[in-house]
Amino acid sequence: MEFCPTCGTLLQYEMTYMGRPSRFFCPTCPYVCYIEKNVKIKRKQRLVRKEIEPVISQDDMKNAPxxxxxxxxxxxxxxxxxxxxxxxxxxxxxxxxxxxxxxxxxxxxxx
Missing domain, CATH: 2.20.25.10 (N-terminal domain of TfIIb)
Structure with a gap:
């Protein structure tokens, strides 16, 4: 989701039409952001899976019934x-x- 930097409204998407490139536009103010055809990923970040902590530990079970x-x-x-x-x-x-x-x-x- 993209928001308008001018008024904060959610931007709407308009597809390519009659040679004009696709774009995001604001329905409440005149802000327009054209979308480039060749989008490049600047940085890839690896996701690290966190270790899952047990709900109860073995220490909790020492004196358990x-x-x-x-x-x-x-x-x-x-x-x-x-x-x-x-x-x-x-x-x-x-x-x-x-x-x-x-x-x-x-x-x-x-x-």
Whole structure:
């Protein structure tokens, strides 16, 4: 989206017509910006994917209560859990689990 530098109104686009190049124009003032045919990219910037932080850490699960829930990854029968209200109050809470098998430590959620 482009805005008029004079009055701040959203510029409208007009396609090439009868030899005239395409352009942006302001519907409220006389501002016109012609679009060049050969647009060059001045700078490319690589996007860096940020590391996703877990909702709950392993420190949060140290003193958490346990339940007999099978792990979907290793089928260990015990998991620590924490319950959080992640959506609106009229919807059920989300339960986060962490497998208590030392070699697995898989985390998943229910709800």
């Amino acid at each position: 346990t339940a007999e829930v099978p792990c979907p990854k290793c089928n260990h029968d015990k998991a620590a859990y924490a319950e959080f209200q992640t959506r609106s109050a009229d919807e059920p809470a989300t339960i986060f689990y962490m497998c208590l098998n030392d070699s697995c430590r898989n985390q998943w959620r229910d709800g």
